[in-house]
Amino acid sequence: xxxxxxxxxxxxxxxxxxxFIRDKQIALVVNQxxxxxxxxxxxxxxxxxxxxxxxxxxxxxxxGDHGAGEKVKSGVDAQTGLPIISLYGNHxxxxxxxxxxxxxxxxxxxxxxxxxxxxxxxxxxxxxxxAEQNIPVLVLDRPNPNGHYIDGPMLDTAYRSFVGMHxxxxxxxxxxxxxxxxxxxxxxxxGRIKCELAVIQLQEYTHDTPYFLPVAPSPNLPNNLSIQLYxxxxxxxxxxxxxxxxxxxxxxxxxxxxxxxxxxxxxxTPMPNPVAAPHPPHEAKKCIGHSxxxxxxxxxQMNSLNIEWLILAYQSSSxxxxxxxxxxxxxxxxxxxxxxxxxxxxxxxxxxxxxxxxSQYKLIRGKYLLYPL
Numbered sequence: 001x002x003x004x005x006x007x008x009x010x011x012x013x014x015x016x017x018x019x020f021i022r023d024k025q026i027a028l029v030v031n032q033x034x035x036x037x038x039x040x041x042x043x044x045x046x047x048x049x050x051x052x053x054x055x056x057x058x059x060x061x062x063x064g065d066h067g068a069g070e071k072v073k074s075g076v077d078a079q080t081g082l083p084i085i086s087l088y089g090n091h092x093x094x095x096x097x098x099x100x101x102x103x104x105x106x107x108x109x110x111x112x113x114x115x116x117x118x119x120x121x122x123x124x125x126x127x128x129x130x131a132e133q134n135i136p137v138l139v140l141d142r143p144n145p146n147g148h149y150i151d152g153p154m155l156d157t158a159y160r161s162f163v164g165m166h167x168x169x170x171x172x173x174x175x176x177x178x179x180x181x182x183x184x185x186x187x188x189x190x191g192r193i194k195c196e197l198a199v200i201q202l203q204e205y206t207h208d209t210p211y212f213l214p215v216a217p218s219p220n221l222p223n224n225l226s227i228q229l230y231x232x233x234x235x236x237x238x239x240x241x242x243x244x245x246x247x248x249x250x251x252x253x254x255x256x257x258x259x260x261x262x263x264x265x266x267x268x269t270p271m272p273n274p275v276a277a278p279h280p281p282h283e284a285k286k287c288i289g290h291s292x293x294x295x296x297x298x299x300x301q302m303n304s305l306n307i308e309w310l311i312l313a314y315q316s317s318s319x320x321x322x323x324x325x326x327x328x329x330x331x332x333x334x335x336x337x338x339x340x341x342x343x344x345x346x347x348x349x350x351x352x353x354x355x356x357x358x359s360q361y362k363l364i365r366g367k368y369l370l371y372p373l
Contacts, residue, residue, distance in 0.1 A: 007211065010140030010177065010200035011036050011108050017200050018048060020138055024103040027054040029087070029126055032063050033110035033142070033215045041108050041140075042080055052082055053102055058109060058122040059088045060218050088118075092162065093125035099133050107139045110217045111176045113146030114231045115155065116163040116331050123176065124165055124183055131195040139199045141177030141370075143211040145227050149173060150365070151305040152231070154357035155333030164333050169354070169361055170305060171231050173207065174368070181368040199370065206372040210299055219250075219276035225296040226251035232306040235337075238328025241313050242287050246270030246280025252296075254313070255289020256282060258323075261316040266291040308347040 010017070011034065026045075028034075034041040042062075045052060055062055055077055062077055062084055074086045085091075085098050099105075107126060109119045123139075130137050152170025166188055172179065177199035183189065184197050205211075216222045220243075221230060230251050236243050244253040247268050255268060267288050270280035290309075317323045324338050332338070340350045 006204040007143055007209065008203035009036075009142050010202060011041055011142075013200055013203070014044075014048070017106075017138060017140065018050075020198070021045075021050055021104055021106065022048075023051075025051050025053045025101050027056060027099065027102045027105045028052060029056040029058065029105065029107045029109060029122065030062060031058055031060060031109055033213070033217055034108040035215055041106075042077070042082070046080065052080075054098070055082050055084045056094065056098075056105075056126070057084050057086050057088065059118045087122050087125065092122070094129040096129075096133055099129060099135055102133075102135055105130050105135055105137050107137060107176075107180070108142070109176065110142050110213060110215070111144060111179070112217055112221065112227050112230060113144040113171055113173065114234065115152075115166070115168055115170050115172060115333065116234055117230075118162055120176070120179055121162045121165050123180055124188070127180065127183060127195040127197070128189045128193065131189055131193045134196070136196040136198065137180070139177045139180045139197070141175050141199055141202050143202060143205055143209065144173070144175050144207075145211045145213060145224070146171055146231060146302070147173055147175060147207045147211075148301065149303050150358060150361065151354070153333055153337060153354050154361065156336075159329050159334050161330045163330050167361075169358055170333070172365070174365060175202065175205075175371070177201065178365075178368050178370050181370075182364065185368060186364065201370050207369075208373065210301065220245055221251060223252075223296075225292065225300060228300060228302045229292055229295075232302065232309065235307075235310050235328065235331055236313070238325055238331045239310070239313065240281075240317070240319065240323050240325070241289070242268075242270055242281045244268065244270070245277040246273055246283065249291070249293060250276060252293055253289060253291045254309070255287035256313075256317070257285055257287060258317045258319040259288050259313060260318055261312075263312060264288045264290055264316065306347075307350055311341055311347060311350075314341050 036044050150173035155164045155167050212224050221227050233243050233251050241256045244250040
């Protein structure tokens with residue numbers, strides 16, 4: 001099995017894409033994960049005398065220094081002087097004016113393979129805008145650290161949002177390049193418009209290749225354990241249970257003031273953090289919960305979603321009427337998961353309701369896979 005060290009990302013293969021972008025005015029969609037070794041992609045391309053016209057900033061910003069949900073402002077990149085246009089907040093899709101003079105757009109952002117991780121939504125809007133303006137898009141592919149499995153409920157498009165735009169399961173099992181091809185190929189852009197798309201493929205990668213991210217993809221996913229647990233624990237963001245925002249272990253502990261029972265064996269008090277959690281849930285309140293830190297072993301991987309943790313938390317809550325909030329519908333991609341848990345269905349029974357959708361999705365996904373399973 002190939003090791004992480006042998007994988008070559010799209011960005012690292014300069015000889016494969018410099019001919020596409022040299023002598024063109026380009027725009028970049030990048031963040032702190034857009035690196036070649038220790039160098040940001042922006043700095044690398046400037047050193048190659050590439051003409052960068054605009055930087056587009058997704059959630060968390062160009063340098064990854066904005067918290068989840070925090071407004072990302074347009075402005076100027078302090079390190080390069082290049083103009084930055086925010087694609088988070090009320091301005092998620094580039095306008096014709098934003099793209100004026102751009103001859104090619106390069107997308108290079110690390111994804112973590114979950115439907116509610118917003119970078120694939122940014123990818124959608126960028127592709128759509130570029131298709132409307134006849135601007136080609138070049139995706140520099142990166143491995144998916146959760147690319148070895150697919151799982152979870154399919155999105156009901158009646159509940160489409162920025163944390164779930166496409167009819168895919170929670171864990172989609174594709175690289176960002178493969179996902180771009182699926183968006184294009186399935187006609188998911190507005191009006192079924194097609195984007196002129198190219199992908200610089202990974203080298204020495206399969207979907208079964210373990211990959212440990214060299215740079216944290218966002219402030220609240222600081223390590224491999226959090227990235228592996230994220231698809232399962234993010235459901236708690238639609239409940240009264242904290243996922244550890246405002247602690248040293250986000251997405252590695254869960255808890256609330258309302259949980260009771262033997263499973264809840266730890267406690268923590270969320271406190272504000274200017275980047276990762278300016279206003280964490282249950283701020284300055286003692287939360288009783290569970291720590292997953294003991295699972296942090298070398299090479300740890302999740303191979304399926306764990307829905308039992310969510311079921312147990314609901315059953316253990318002393319305040320069931322306030323357990324769920326409206327955000328769960330967006331995260332789960334519909335109303336069924338909340339209904340199923342309230343009805344007392346087991347994890348196995350809930351998972352059985354996902355299988356038909358997953359089988360249909362596998363057929364669609366298979367058309368766009370660039371790498372062996």
